[in-house]
Amino acid sequence: MSSHALHRRHGNATPFDRILAPVHRWIWRDPDRRVQKLLRFGETETDGGRDLLRAAEVTADPLLRRLYLVHATDEQRHGQLFRKRAAAMLSGSPAPEERAEWIAPGGHGLDDLEVDQESDGTMLAFLHVAERSAASRFMVYRDVMHFDPATRGIFDDILRDEMFHMNYTLTQLVRVSPERHRSQLWRARLSRLWKAYLRLASALAGVIGGFILTIQYFVLLPPFAWFAKRAGKREQGGWIPIAPERNDSLRREY
Numbered sequence: 001m002s003s004h005a006l007h008r009r010h011g012n013a014t015p016f017d018r019i020l021a022p023v024h025r026w027i028w029r030d031p032d033r034r035v036q037k038l039l040r041f042g043e044t045e046t047d048g049g050r051d052l053l054r055a056a057e058v059t060a061d062p063l064l065r066r067l068y069l070v071h072a073t074d075e076q077r078h079g080q081l082f083r084k085r086a087a088a089m090l091s092g093s094p095a096p097e098e099r100a101e102w103i104a105p106g107g108h109g110l111d112d113l114e115v116d117q118e119s120d121g122t123m124l125a126f127l128h129v130a131e132r133s134a135a136s137r138f139m140v141y142r143d144v145m146h147f148d149p150a151t152r153g154i155f156d157d158i159l160r161d162e163m164f165h166m167n168y169t170l171t172q173l174v175r176v177s178p179e180r181h182r183s184q185l186w187r188a189r190l191s192r193l194w195k196a197y198l199r200l201a202s203a204l205a206g207v208i209g210g211f212i213l214t215i216q217y218f219v220l221l222p223p224f225a226w227f228a229k230r231a232g233k234r235e236q237g238g239w240i241p242i243a244p245e246r247n248d249s250l251r252r253e254y
């Protein structure tokens, strides 16, 4: 497929998400995995909603407070939609644990947010970057979900809200921080990239650690086993007499 066709297919999704579309299709195709992911997305959206309620509490800007409250209600609704869909899909059998979080993290990643520490500007920059990334991901998820029209419909529905979140956060960022909004956006992007790197690095570290331990098991342990066997052969069987001076009192340790 040409890159132009891909672009049309996944709308404004980032090139990275578009390239990963086959991976996302593979991840979502499996019904058990889909349920797990929907449940996790549900959690992330609801957590994001809670953070936004807190943001509405701490901001001194009345317009932002109203927008954050609307936004929080949306995220709450998204959480419910994901959970309801997961519940509808669950057919009694417990699904296996599946974690491919480093490559397809759940939703926004608003969980990285420390609401109380942020100014209106940094908060909006963080939200904008997170919402943009969610909108891009959800667009690809919707497009690869042709095997499950009900789930696809949910992503389509949610996507409309995410577009709104993405747009209002940028407009408001430019309003509250007309001079610094660009640098604030870059800082938010970089911190997001850094977190993605950390996620990838820790996943990789797990794999490498497992590999090295396996090698150690096969390379370092055999000589010890061999020495132990050899020493065992030299040992005499049965009772062995000890020196008489070690044999006098049982009240002392030595």
Ligand SMILES: [Fe+2]
Binding pocket: 045, 074, 075, 078, 158, 162
């Ligand atoms: Fe959402």
Ligand SMILES: [Fe+2]
Binding pocket: 075, 131, 134, 161, 162, 165
């Ligand atoms: Fe959102």
